[in-house]
Amino acid sequence: MDLLALIELLLPEGTLPEVQSQNGRIEWKEAIGNIKNEDDLFAFISSVLQPYLHTLSLLIGVADVNGHISHWWRKTDGLTLLPLPRKVSEHFMQDNISGVLEMYAPDRRSALQTTLFNSGVREMLMVPLRNHTSSFGFLCILAKHHNTFPKSLQIAVNRYAGLFAAATLKLLLREALPQWLEEEDMNDGDEQELFVHNELLPAKLVSGIALRPAIKQVRQVAPTDATVLLTGETGTGKELFAEAIHLSSLRRHKAFVKINCAALPPQLIESELFGHEKGAFTGAFHRRIGKIEMADGGTLFLDEIGELPLDMQAKLLRVIQEKEIERIGGSDTIPVNVRIIAATNRRLEDEIQLGRFRQDLYYRLYVFPIHLPALRERREDIALLLQHFARNAARKYGKPIRPIAPASVMALVDYHWPGNIREMEHMVERAVIANDTPLITIDVPTGNKALPMEDGAGSPLLTLAETERQTIIRALRYSNGRIRGPQGAADLLDIKPTTLEARMKKLGIVKEHIVR
Secondary structure, three states, rough: HHHHHHHHHHHOOOOOEEEEEEOOOOOOOHHOOOOOOHHHHHHHHHHHHOOOOOEEEEEEEEOOOOOOEEEEEEEEOOOOOOOOOOOOOOOHHOOOOOOEOOOOOOOOOHHHHHHHHOOOOOOEEEEEOOOOOOOOEEEEEHHHHHHOOOHHHHHHHHHHHHHHHHHHHHHHHHHHHHHHHHHHHHHHHOOEEEEEEEEEEEEHHHOOOOOHHHHHHHHHHOOOOOEEEEOOOOOHHHHHHHHHHHHOOOOHHHHHHHEEEOOHHHHHHHHHHHHEEEOOOOOOOOOOHOOOOOOOOOEEEEOOOHHHHHHHHHHHHHHHHHHHEEOOOOOOOEEOOOOEEEEEEOHHHHHHHHOOOOOOHHHHHHEEEEEEHHHHHHHHHHHHHHHHHHHHHHHHHHOOOOEEEEHHHHHHHOOOOOHHHHHHHHHHHHHHHHOOOOEEEEOOOOOOOOOOOOOOOOOOOOHHHHHHHHHHHHHHOOOOOOOOOOHHHHHHHHOOOHHHHHHHHHHHHOOHHOOO
């Protein structure tokens, strides 16, 4: 997870405004992006507030709910502060401390106020530094005279309080989570983007440690015309990565054509891919341009390539090798300049052993493989993705944007996520629609909760009946619901059709399980 994205998750919604600079208004992430130490922090605060007051002495205290100070950060102009206390009164940790405090004498009830008064401070302007649930510190602007702070400065301090909290959190997190120090410094100025649901998002939004190798590979291969094979479980975002590769390539101004090899009946696949001439077969009343020809100059994305019938695999191999096609019923060859990106949730090596996938096509596709890890392998991204989908759903359905309850986030981080990103998106949408409380509560599904792994196995342990049930459903989906005949489910499972029908009845498998 990106450091700035984590900060956004920790702070209340709507508290991070843009900043007015000499070059116009800039977004908050850009404004605090270069803060790496205490000097940077105070230089940033001064740049925001100096239009209202040119001389600033600043004091930041970071404390727990009981007022125990973990950090004192200070920048003084003409003031020499005495040693500051290690604990402050509860008053400084309250959410309503915003405002001006005049000091005419030491205050025996507050060690901090006494210390500041004895250091020559006569007035201070305070504002709390808040996260989602409470204050984690406070910012004070110090003055040696009374009536120093104009109303415009007080308004500005309150307006930018969330921004000051974000900048302070950035320093705290860099100190507490040192693995971000080198990564953030290395990534400075790297704003390469991924396109997700037609919305531009920084790549860092989905770039936890587990996903970083895949994003690096996307950046490496995108400028080339190399064939790419995306692998990973269903719901891991293979189509989004394919689109990111296309939109980051030199072909981005041409077509990005998608075809799901599992969604088309076998008798229609050839026409969809290659097109046909008028009169090529019964019902061919017009010439039809195929998907490959439509993608000329651009990118063709073949999703679920492992579902492509063997005869179509041979014809696709010829397209890749010869870079030309023939429409059904036509006699002319048509040259095509197409980049191929394929995706599968199957192990194509196993499919080759079973005789269901051509080895020569496999090696043609396996030019630049990119594996996308399952969501359970990138738990550092889960909290951020949950809040991202919650915001999207709130905007989509006209609901207030609310944070997800911390208890729900913690439980969902430990969830197995068999449906990966797609499951998360729909789960969050349901919760946003049904929610009418200040925090969104999401219950962890119990029916699909994974059993413990054994011996490092890559999948949860299932009962024998459930394993048989899933195998039959997978075979039926592969055969598009056909039980009998060549490449039917019974043939794939090497059992009699009557035996398969009997097992389906016993296991309660009906058409709804087959049609996705």
